[in-house]
Amino acid sequence: MIYQGKQKIWSEYQKEIPDDKWYYVRSCIRQNFFPASEKMFMEICRNVLGKDIYENEHHTTCGGIAYHCDTIPQETAMTIVARQFALMTEAGYENYVASCITSFGNYTEILETWHENPELEAKIRELLWKACKKEFKKPKYLAHSSDLIFKFRNEIAERAKFRLVNQKTGEPLRVVEHIGCHYSKMFPSKGVGGAEYPYVLTGMVESWGGNVIDYPERRHCCGYGFRQYHVKANRGYSISNTHKKFESMAPYKPDMIITNCPGCPYFLDRWQYVIAEMEGKTYGENGFGIPVFTYEEVAGLVLGYNPWDLGLQLHQVAVEPLLDKIGIEYSPEDKYKGLNKKDLLRPELPQGIKCF
Amino acid sequence: MGKLYELLKEDYRIKDGLNTCINCGTCTAICPAAEFYKYDPRKIVDTVQRADEEEIEKLLKSDTIWYCGECLSCLTRCPRKNGPGLVIMALRNLSARLGYFVESEKGRQLYPLTKIMTGNILKYGYCIHPDSFSWEDHMESGPVWKWHTEHLEESYARQGANFRGDGPGILRKIPQESLDELKAIFDVTGGTERIETIEKYSREKAKEMGMTMEEYFRHTFEECSDNHFND
Numbered sequence: 385m386i387y388q389g390k391q392k393i394w395s396e397y398q399k400e401i402p403d404d405k406w407y408y409v410r411s412c413i414r415q416n417f418f419p420a421s422e423k424m425f426m427e428i429c430r431n432v433l434g435k436d437i438y439e440n441e442h443h444t445t446c447g448g449i450a451y452h453c454d455t456i457p458q459e460t461a462m463t464i465v466a467r468q469f470a471l472m473t474e475a476g477y478e479n480y481v482a483s484c485i486t487s488f489g490n491y492t493e494i495l496e497t498w499h500e501n502p503e504l505e506a507k508i509r510e511l512l513w514k515a516c517k518k519e520f521k522k523p524k525y526l527a528h529s530s531d532l533i534f535k536f537r538n539e540i541a542e543r544a545k546f547r548l549v550n551q552k553t554g555e556p557l558r559v560v561e562h563i564g565c566h567y568s569k570m571f572p573s574k575g576v577g578g579a580e581y582p583y584v585l586t587g588m589v590e591s592w593g594g595n596v597i598d599y600p601e602r603r604h605c606c607g608y609g610f611r612q613y614h615v616k617a618n619r620g621y622s623i624s625n626t627h628k629k630f631e632s633m634a635p636y637k638p639d640m641i642i643t644n645c646p647g648c649p650y651f652l653d654r655w656q657y658v659i660a661e662m663e664g665k666t667y668g669e670n671g672f673g674i675p676v677f678t679y680e681e682v683a684g685l686v687l688g689y690n691p692w693d694l695g696l697q698l699h700q701v702a703v704e705p706l707l708d709k710i711g712i713e714y715s716p717e718d719k720y721k722g723l724n725k726k727d728l729l730r731p732e733l734p735q736g737i738k739c740f
Numbered sequence: 741m742g743k744l745y746e747l748l749k750e751d752y753r754i755k756d757g758l759n760t761c762i763n764c765g766t767c768t769a770i771c772p773a774a775e776f777y778k779y780d781p782r783k784i785v786d787t788v789q790r791a792d793e794e795e796i797e798k799l800l801k802s803d804t805i806w807y808c809g810e811c812l813s814c815l816t817r818c819p820r821k822n823g824p825g826l827v828i829m830a831l832r833n834l835s836a837r838l839g840y841f842v843e844s845e846k847g848r849q850l851y852p853l854t855k856i857m858t859g860n861i862l863k864y865g866y867c868i869h870p871d872s873f874s875w876e877d878h879m880e881s882g883p884v885w886k887w888h889t890e891h892l893e894e895s896y897a898r899q900g901a902n903f904r905g906d907g908p909g910i911l912r913k914i915p916q917e918s919l920d921e922l923k924a925i926f927d928v929t930g931g932t933e934r935i936e937t938i939e940k941y942s943r944e945k946a947k948e949m950g951m952t953m954e955e956y957f958r959h960t961f962e963e964c965s966d967n968h969f970n971d
């Protein structure tokens with residue numbers, strides 16, 4: 385009965401996502417920490433599905449992290465975004481897709497604010513012209529890049545070489561999904577499934593064979609908190625929130641975590657390492673952590689890409705236990721190799737959590 | 741109405757975030773910061789709502805307004821559609837403008853944050869960039885990231901990045917004309933003025949504390965008193 389209730393709520397938060405022709409803007413955090421995820425997004429959209437996704441080298445940060453660290457005024461953040469829209473307009477696109485949740489929230493907040501305060505939009509247009517001699521049209525459609533992977537989840541499933549199923553038991557994998565606060569907590573109607581029952585990752589997991597775990601702190605923040613991470617003195621806030629989530633999900637024995645947001649996979653991965661080093665506690669099986677993935681990494685695994693082409697060697701929590709469960713073959717000796725299998729040595733191993 | 745309240749009301753985030761709070765405390769119950777810090781967003785919204793000039797000034801000079809993580813979970817759950825997080829953002833903006841931020845330990849962190857964030861935006865076109873993300877300041881990124889930074893160009897090349905390269909792609913070099921446009925945007929929108937304001941008040945505070953600016957940066961970036969936390 386409750387499931388029907390959720391389905392009903394989900395149905396009220398469905399987005400009509402255009403099928404093709406997108407102007408793509410990258411994420412600061414993902415380019416730094418999950419570069420291969422953005423590469424995989426382009427690979428899936430352009431080469432697997434044949435979509436038109438355009439990128440221009442002149443786009444920059446949206447300023448969202450600086451804005452949420454309170455280091456730039458609203459007018460500065462808005463005018464940076466207006467310039468991004470001008471680049472989209474110049475390139476002849478109308479659909480705008482952002483690779484970052486903070487950006488997506490930032491763009492949504494700005495478009496809604498301009499809608500409510502047209503005089504502010506007029507002021508920003510003047511400021512953009514003064515600074516850059518640029519004009520812009522607002523996007524007809526604004527999406528987060530996971531919205532597109534969600535839209536194409538069944539096409540990906542049709543081409544899948546693997547499913548999110550334990551090869552030995554035949555049981556669906558137990559998957560924690562983590563949405564990222566700025567995807568839909570600010571403007572629930574803008575995210576697939578809204579804020580309470582977001583469906584964007586759940587839909588992918590269901591299409592690809594896994595089972596989503598519901599746990600008490602499912603919607604709790606990963607602990608990024610912007611200034612609460614970027615200032616070293618504040619990082620206790622960040623790890624404490626991640627710790628709260630892991631303590632809450634642990635009894636459900638997740639096989640993996642799939643994430644939506646640029647920062648969340650970094651924090652859920654790295655703070656597991658730090659908790660293990662500090663307290664000797666690990667949340668996975670046999671001294672391992674719970675592997676954490678971006679949605680493109682999961683899509684890439686399902687489609688049969690080499691895990692090291694997906695950048696999984698840059699995770700601190702070992703992904704191999706999950707690859708073994710699914711039955712994905714990989715080369716342990718190639719994990720840390722460079723291009724053309726150049727030897728780049730190997731990272732030191734942590735003390736408190738098992739790694740390869 | 742007092743001057744500070746009038747200045748706050750000019751911020752659209754107050755208009756959007758404050759629609760007669762009923763003091764129910766749902767925001768505090770859901771708040772990740774309230775669980776960790778001595779922090780109660782309900783009380784902050786109530787203080788602003790009462791337009792008590794003296795209390796607002798105390799807030800602007802306090803650690804309290806800097807505890808929020810801007811996750812905006814409060815916005816989803818408030819039964820009156822208030823946004824305590826938006827009210828906080830407006831308070832922080834005013835505290836930065838007026839130089840009140842230097843009166844609290846957490847407020848003084850605006851100096852390293854501004855140096856890092858606006859420095860990265862104006863120099864590289866990114867909020868975060870590998871050339872300024874040192875492993876020593878981010879040891880939680882683990883031994884794998886230490887290894888990555890020791891093989892930075894080759895590791896990024898393996899990941900398919902266009903690190904410091906021309907043309908589009910991951911971590912490309914943002915063309916100079918685009919960086920010039922970002923600088924022009926900062927100049928006409930108050931971004932440059934904000935950087936100068938933070939710098940000016942921080943310099944005065946560093947002098948008062950007997951520190952060089954480098955010492956002040958490290959101090960505000962690293963030091964944490966033990967009076968911020970819940971028991």
